Amino acid sequence: MPELTPGKFEIIGYKKDDINKITRPAISYWQDAWRRLKKNPIAMVSIAVLIVMVIMVIIGPMIRGYDYVTMNVAQKNLTPSSKYWFGTDNLGRDLFSRIWAGARASIIIALVATALKLVFGTLYGALMAHFGGWVDEVLMRVIEVINSIPSLLITILIMMVLGNSLFSLLVALSITAWCNTARQVRGMIKQLRESEYVYAAEVLGAKPIRIIFKHYIPNMLGILILDASTAIPGFIFTEAGLSFLGIGLKSPAISLGVLISMGQHSMDFYPYQLFFPCLLLCIIVMAFNLLGDGLRDALDPKLRQ
Amino acid sequence: MGKYLIRRVAEMILTLFLIATATFFLLEAVPGDPLTQRAEKLAPTVKANLYKRYGLDKPMMERYAITMKGIATGDFGESFVYAGQTVQGLIHDRLPVSARLGVQQVLLGITVGLLLGILAAMKRGTIADYLVIVLSVLMISVPSLIFGLLLQKIFAGNLKWFPTIGWPAGKDLWFGGWEYTVLPTLAGCFGYIAAYARLLKTSMLDVIGQDYVMTAESKGLSKGAIIRKHILRNSFIPVITQLPMSVAMCITGSFFIESIFSIPGIGQYYVTAVNNQDLSILMGETVILAAMYIIVLFITDLLYVAVDPRISLTGKNS
Amino acid sequence: MEEKEIVLSVQHLKKYFSVGKGEVLKAVDDVSFDIYKGETLGMVGESGCGKTTCGRTCIGLYDKTDGQVLYKGKDVHGLTGKERFEFKRQVQMVFQDPYGSLDPRMTVSDIIGEGIDIHHLAANKKERQNMIYDYLEMVGLNREHANRFVHEFSGGQRQRIGIARALVVQPEFMVLDEPISALDVSIQAQIVNLLVELQKKMGFTYLFVAHDLSMVKHISDRVAVLYLGTLVELTSSKQLYSDPRHPYTQALLSAIPIADPEIEQERDKSKIKLEGEVPSPINTKPGCKFRSRCKYAMPICEKEMPALKDVGDHHYVACHYCEMTED
Amino acid sequence: MMNEKKHILEVKNLKVSYHTYAGEVKSVRGVSFYLDKGEALAIVGESGCGKSVTAKAIMGLIKGPQGEIKDGSEILYNGSNILKYNKSKWKEYKGGECAIIFQDALAALNPTMIVGKQIAENLMVHKQMSKQEAAKEAVEMLRLVGIPEPEKRVEQYPHEFSGGMRQRVMIAIAFACDPNLLICDEPTTALDVTIQGQILDIIKDLQKKREVSVIMITHDLGVVANIAQRIAVMYSGMIVESGSAKDIFYTPKHPYTWALIQSVPRLDLENKQTLMSIPGTPPDLLDPPVGCPFSTRCSYCMQICREAMPEATEFEDGHQAACWLHHPMAPKVDMPDFRGGK
Amino acid sequence: SSGKTEVATAGDTAGTSSTPDATASNDTTKDSGDSVQELNLRATAFGNNYDVQDMGWRWMMAECYEGLLRDVGGADGDKFELAGAESIDVSEDGLTYTFHLRQNAKWSDGKPVTANDYKYGWDRLLDPNKGYSYAAFIFNVVGAEEYYNGKGSLDDVAIKALDDYTFEVKLKVADPTFESKLVATPLYPTRQDIAEAAGDNWGKDWKLSVYNGPYILSDLVEDNKMVWTKNPNYWDAANVKLEKVNWFDIAEDATAATMFDNGQLDVINGSGDYLKKYDEEASAGKIQSLSTQYPGTVMLGYEFKNGGESGLMKNVNIRKAISYSINRDEMVGAVYGRYTPAYGLIAPAITFNEKSYRAQTEEPISAEYKEYAGDKAKLQELFQKGLDELGVKTPISDVKIVLLTSGSSTQNQTEREYLKQSIEQNLGIKVELNTVGDSSLFTSERDAFHFDIMITGWWSDYNDPLDYLDIFRTGVYHSYGLYSNKDYDALLDSLTGLKDTTKRFEVYQQLENKLLLEDCAAAPLYYSDNHFYIQNWVKDFNTSSFGASQEVYHTSISGK
C-alpha cells in the first residue's frame, strides 16, 4: 500500500495517448504461432531432431570417410564396430554412411512429392471452388475415380509408363496424394469465400487474382502446412513400401525404403542391417508427426488468445 | 428415398464406368503387352494367332468397346498370362479369403485403435498419451512385412503357438480355423490401430472442447457417461470418413501379409497381375475393388446419417 | 419532407437462396425503398430476417434474384468495367462482425491500404502511408497501430479499422451492417458517435442495419422494419417510435428493455407478448408472413400478402389490419 | 452479515487464472459477493471482464491443466465450500442444486442426442428416475417452458428447433431437477427482443414459483433492469460496485458504472446526439495494472489510482463501491448529470 | 480342434496338431515303418499350366506325367532311364526310331498308355494353331517343320502309332541329340479323348487332367498349397513309397527357414546366408545336404544391332574389356554366396558321352581372362584399343554404357550394383543402369535396344551342348543381342547329321571358342547350381537337371 498523500488525490484524468495503448506486443500471426510452438517442448524436440536430421543427411555420409556407393567386398556384413559404427552391408559398404544417404533421398523425395501435391492440389481445389457448378461436379468425379482405383495400381502403372526414375517416382507418389489436398483446399476456399473479409475486399473492388494471393493463400497456409507435415512422413513411408515391391529408386541410389527392404532379407543373420534404417525411419516419421501435432495446436485459431 | 437410391445407383454406375475407362487407358499406356513374354519364342504366324486369340490384334478403340461391353455383361475375360484364370473364378475363390482377412484386420485395428485413441484423448499430456503416440508411430513406421516375419518367427517358430502359414478353407472359410488367422490379422492390423488411434484422439479433443460437453458436465454426469453419451458419437464423423480408405487399402494392402503367410487372397494376385500386365484380370479386379469402395462409400453416407442427425441423405446439410 | 436527391432506389428486390433439393430460402422477398442523399436509413428486424442480405444485394455483393437496385439512376447489378469500378469506390460497407471482417494475416496498414492500392489513390508509398495514418487518426486510432495485426485489437478498435478501410476510398454511400451488435454498450457508443460525427462532417449517406432499436432510433432519420424478408413498415424514426402501426413493430418496440428498473418493471405488464412460432423462411406459404404470431390475424392474412401502403405523411405499412382500421 | 436471511451462495475472494501459451490470464482477480434465497443477482460488465469464468467457477467447470482456481478462494453454498467437495457431493451439486444456462444454446446442446434424452439424462442422475419416468417428465418440462406439442418435440434434435426454442430447452434442462441456484450466462444475447422478453418471463415465472436464486450474467442493462434485485458490476476481473438494482441505476458510486449507464442510448434522447462513451479499451488480463484497472480510462483518475487498488467503500444497505473517490482525502465528485448523452 | 479344421495349408504338422507323430520330430522310439509317408516341400510359385506340350511347369510334370524316357540325376550329371518305353530301336542310318511301349503303363483313370497317346501329343505340339514354343524340338521329324509353318499337312508328318504299344518316328537327318530331347515334357503323351473333351480349357484346369506318372495332382490352391498323392495305377507303384507330397507356396526365405527349422518342411533350397547356416548344420550331421550342378549359365549379352546406345559394342576388344573387367570369383562370393564362376558357355551339368562336357575341355576364356584379371591398365588399354579401332575420339573417362537389368530382389540389386561398379572401377568408364521391375518390361526395353549390355542367361532344355550353342545362331533368339556370324552358323550347320561323337566334340569346342574367345559374343558370369538341405528322416531325395529338380519318385520317410 503506497503512502496516501493529498497530492495523490488530484484528479488528472486519462491521457489521450494512453487510452488506445495496446499492451500486447506487436507480433504477427506467424510469430504468435511460433511463440506457441516454442512453448510446446515436444514440438521443439521434434524440430531439433529434424534439424539434426537435415544436417546429418547433408554431412552424415561423409563423417566416416567411406563412400556409400563403392563396394569393398572384403569387408562385407561386418557387425557394428568402432570402424563401422553401424556395420557394413552385403557389398562391404559402411551402413552409417548409407543410412544417411538413404535418409537424404527419402527426405528429398518426401519434400518434393509434398510440394507437388500441395501445388497441384491447391490449384485443382481452387479451380473447383472457384468455378463451382458443373465444373466442380466433373472435377470432383475425377477425384472420386482416382480415389476408387487402388493407389497401388496407379503407382505401379505410372512407374511402368514413365520408367523407373526419380521423376516418375515423384509423379507416382504425388498423383494419388493430391486429391486430399484438393478437397481440403476446395472446402477451405468455399469457407473463405463466405468470410467477411473477402466480401470486404470485393466491396473494395478487388480482382479475383488479388483475392487469391492476398487472402485465400495466406489464410490457407496453416492448413496446408499441417497437411504437409502429415504428408511428409506418409511419403517416406510409401516410398519405403514401394521399395519392397522393387519399384522404388534405381540403384545405386538408395533410400531408407531400399535399405529396409534389403535389410529385411538378411534380418535372420545381420539384424542390425534392418534395425538401423528402421530406427531412423521411426525417428523421422515420429518427428514429423509430433511436429504436425504441435503445429495443429499452434495454428489452431481456437487456441489463439 | 427410392428416388435417392436410384440416383445413387446411377451415380455409382457412372463412376464405375469412368473408373473402368481410366483403368483401360492407363493400362494401354504401359509399354509392352501381356503376351510379349509368352510370344517371344514363337514364329510370326503363330504369334499372330496368339494375339488374335486374345483379341490383341484389334485397334485400341475397338478393344475398348469390347472390354466395356464385357464389363457391362459381367464378363471380364480370361487371364492373358495364366491361361484359364478368370475374374469370376477370382471372385469366387480369392475374394472371400481377402475379405475375411481384411474384415478381421480392420475390425481389430479399429477396435484397438479406438480404445487407444480414447485413452490418449482422456489422458492428454500424460505418459499414456505419449505412449500411444510412440506406439502408433512405431506401428506405421515398421513395414507390415517385417512385423509379419517377426510374429511368424516368434509365435510360430519359437513358441509354436500358431501355425506358420495357411488360411482356413472350405467350410471354415468364414468362421473356422481361427488359429490360422491370428498372426496375419495381427501383422496387418497395426497400421489401422495407429491410424484410428490418432484420428479418434484428434476428433475427441475437438469434441471435448465443445460447449455441450460442458453442459453435460454441469448436469453432474460421470466422466464415463459423458464420454459414452456425449463425446464418442460426436467424434465418429472423421472415423467414418476414414472407413472407405481402410477398406480400399485392406484388399490390396495385404499383399505382403498374404505373401508371407501363403494366403490365397486377392492382394497377392493383384500385384502379380500388375507386374504381368495381365489386362483382363486387372480390369476385372480394379472394377470390383472400385465397386466395393463405392459401396462402402455409400454405406459411409448412411452411417453419417445414423451418427449425425444434422446430416440428411438427400441434402448435404439442413 | 421536401424533395431530396435519391441516392439508392430499391425496387421490388428479391433475393432467394437455394438450399438444396429444390428448396428456396426467400431471404429478401419483394422489398422496395429509397434512400435520400445525406440521410441515415435504419433497417431493423430480428436476427435472420434478411437485413444483411438486403444490404449486400443493394451494393451488388450478392446477385439479385429479381427486382432492381438503382444507384444514382444506374442498375447496380448491370454495371461493368469502369462504371462498376467507380461504383465500388463510391459505395462501401462496414461489416457486422469486427472479428471476421478483417483478414487475420494482414497488418492494419495493409488492410486500410488495400482500397488505396486497388483504386490507385496514392501516387507513391509515402503518400499511401500518410493516407493510412490520416484515416487511422480520423477513426480515433494511433499511427503506431499501423503495423499491427488485427488479433491484437479489441472489438471496438477492430470495428474502427473496418470503418477506416471503408472511408479510405472516399465513398459517398455506406452500408453499415450491424456495425455495433458484436460490441458491448460502452464500445457501441464510441462507434455510433464516430459515425454520426463523420456523417456530419462529410455528408455521407448511410444504410444502417441493426436490431438494437434504441440505437437505430438514435442514429436514423427514417427506419425500415423487416420481417422475414419483407418490409412491414417504413417511416421517419420519430414517427415510428411514437406511432408504430404494424403489429410486429408494436411488439418489437414494446419489448425493448429499458435500462431503468422502475420504468422497466412498470412496463413489464404492458409489453406485447407475441405468441406462436417464428415461421421458417424456407418455402414460405402465401399470405402475410407475420400472421402466425399476430393477434389481429384475419382470414385475408392467410391468402394475401399485404402491400406496403402510405398511411399518411410518408408512413408506409404493410398490414391488412392497419388498412382496415385506417378506413 | 447485514442480512438476516441466510445466504444461499457466498463467493469469497475468488481468483481464477488460465494458463495459456501467452502466459497466465488472470481472468478473475478476487471476486466476492453473496446471493440470497429467491433473489436475482445480475452481474454486468463489458465483454471479457470475467463474468463467464466466475459462473463456471461456481458451477465447478474450471478444469485443469489450463484453468486454475487459486488457493484462498472460497465458494460457499449453503455454508459449505464447494471447492472442497468430493465426487459424490459434486455430482449432487452439479445439476441437482445448481444449474446453468449458457449463451449459445445450439452449441450447448448435444447435436446428436434427441432433446428429450438430454433433459431426461439430468432427471435420471439426480432424481433416480427410470427411463420411462424421465422421458415423461421431460415432456412436462418442455410444456412448462412453453414449447408447443412437447410430445412430438422431445423426439427431435436440437437443430430442428429455432433459437428461442433451443434456449427454452436449455432452461428445461436447468430446471429439470428443481435447482436452488440458477446461473444464466447471457441467455438472451443471441435472440431478438421479442424472444428475449419471452425467455426472461419464463425465468422470472419459474423463479417466483420455485423460489430459485438466480445469477443473471449479461451486459445488457435493459435485461438487468428487468430482472435483477441486486447488481454486481465487474470490470477487469473484479467487482467494482455492487448493490441493489435501484442503488446501481439511480445512485451509482463508481465512475465505471456511471459511464456504463450513461452510454446506453435512451429512447428519449435527441436524434444523433453524441452519446456518452468510455474511451479506450479495457486492460489486458495477461498483465493487469497494479492500481485501479479502470484508471486508464477514467476521467476522474488520480495519481493514487495508478498506484494502488482501492478498497471497497460501504454505503447504506449493502451498496459497495471500490473507488478512491470515496476516500476521505479525495475531492468530492458527483455523478455527472448528462444521462445517456452529452 | 484343428484336426477338424479344413485348412488350405496344413501348416500344422508341427504347429498345433495334437497327433503325436507330428510334434515329435526327434522321437527315436518310433519304428521307421510307422512314419507317415508324407513329404513337405517348398515352392515359390505354382506353374498354372497343366499342358505337357507347353513345358510350362517341368518339375511338376516330370513327376505326375511320364514320357518315353526319364531323366535321373546323379553325381556326374544326368542319365536317362527307360520309362514309358520298354525299349528303343534306332535304325542303322539313325533316321528311324521305334519305341516299344511299356504295356502295363496306365493313366490315372486306369486306361492304358498307348502309342496313339504319344502320337496325339506330338501332333498337338506341331499344331500351327496352338503355337507351342517347343515345337522346334521335333522339327527334324520328316514333314514336321513344314506342317508347323503351314506349308505341309499332318498326314505327311512321319509320326506313327504302329500298334497300341509301338510308336515310330522318322527323322530327316540323323541327330545324336534327339534322344536327350525325349525326356522333355513336350514329347510326353497326351490323351486325345480327354484333351479334346476339355477343348479350350485343356491344360488350364488341373481337374480336367489325367496323369501317368508316379503321382497325381490331387489338390491345388494357387498362392497357397499343392498336394500330390501316390498314383495307384502307376506301373511302378510298388516302388513309390510316399503317399502324399505337399508343396507349400512360401514367398519369403525367412518363412521357409522357420518352417524347415521346425520340421514343417522336409527339404529346403538354400540360398544366400542360409547356405552357410545349413552347411554347418549338415556337417554336424543334423541334416543332409545335396548340392549339384544345374544346366544354366548367366551371362552379359551385348547389343549387336547398333552396337548399343554407345555404339561401341560392335568392337570385340571393347566387349572383351568389359567381360574381363569382372572378377567372377569375387562376384560369385560377394553377390550370391554360391554358383561356379563361368569362363565358358556350356554349363558343367551338361554331359557329353556320359561325362560332364566341361570336364572334358578347357573353358574358352579362362586363360585370356587371367592375363587381364585385375590389371586396370591392361584392361583400359584393351578398351582404348577398341575405341581406336572404331575411330572414336571420346576419352575413355567420358564413355558411358547402359546396363539393362530387371528384377527387384536384393540379389538382383546387388548383382547390378556389383557389375556396374566392377566395370566402372576397372575400365574407368561410366555405367548407367536401366532397371525395370519385371520381365515383360525387360523384353520391351530390350527390343527397343535401350542398352549396351544386359544380364541374360540360358537354362538348357535338353542335355546336349548343342542346346547352348544353338541359341547364338543368326535370328534364333532376340535374347542374346542379335549376335550374327555366318561362319558360326555354317559351323553349326555342319553338325547336322553328324554322328561321330569325337568329331562333334571338336566342332563344339570350335563353336564355343569362336563364340566366346574370338567374338566375345557374350560374357559368361556363372554356372547355376542347386543346394538342397534335407531332414535326416527323408531318404532317397534326388535332383535332376532335365526332369524334376526335386525328384521324389523313390523318396521315403523313415525315423521321423
Ligand SMILES: Nc1ncnc2c1ncn2[C@@H]1O[C@H](COP(=O)(O)OP(=O)(O)OP(=O)(O)O)[C@@H](O)[C@H]1O
Ligand atoms: N449464402 C446464403 N445461403 C443460404 N441462406 C442464406 C445465405 N445468407 C443468408 N441466408 C439466410 O437468409 C436469411 C437472412 O439472412 P441475413 O444474414 O440477411 O439475416 P440478418 O437479418 O442479417 O440476420 P442477423 O441479424 O443475424 O445478421 C437467413 O435465414 C439466413 O439463414
Ligand SMILES: Nc1ncnc2c1ncn2[C@@H]1O[C@H](COP(=O)(O)OP(=O)(O)OP(=O)(O)O)[C@@H](O)[C@H]1O
Ligand atoms: N479457456 C480459457 N483459456 C484462456 N483464457 C480464457 C479462457 N476462458 C476465458 N479466458 C479469459 O478470461 C477472461 C474472462 O473471460 P469471460 O469469458 O469470463 O468473459 P465474459 O465477461 O464472460 O465476457 P463475454 O461478455 O464476452 O462473455 C477473458 O480475458 C478470456 O480471454
Ligand SMILES: [Mg+2]
Ligand atoms: Mg446480418
Ligand SMILES: [Mg+2]
Ligand atoms: Mg461470457
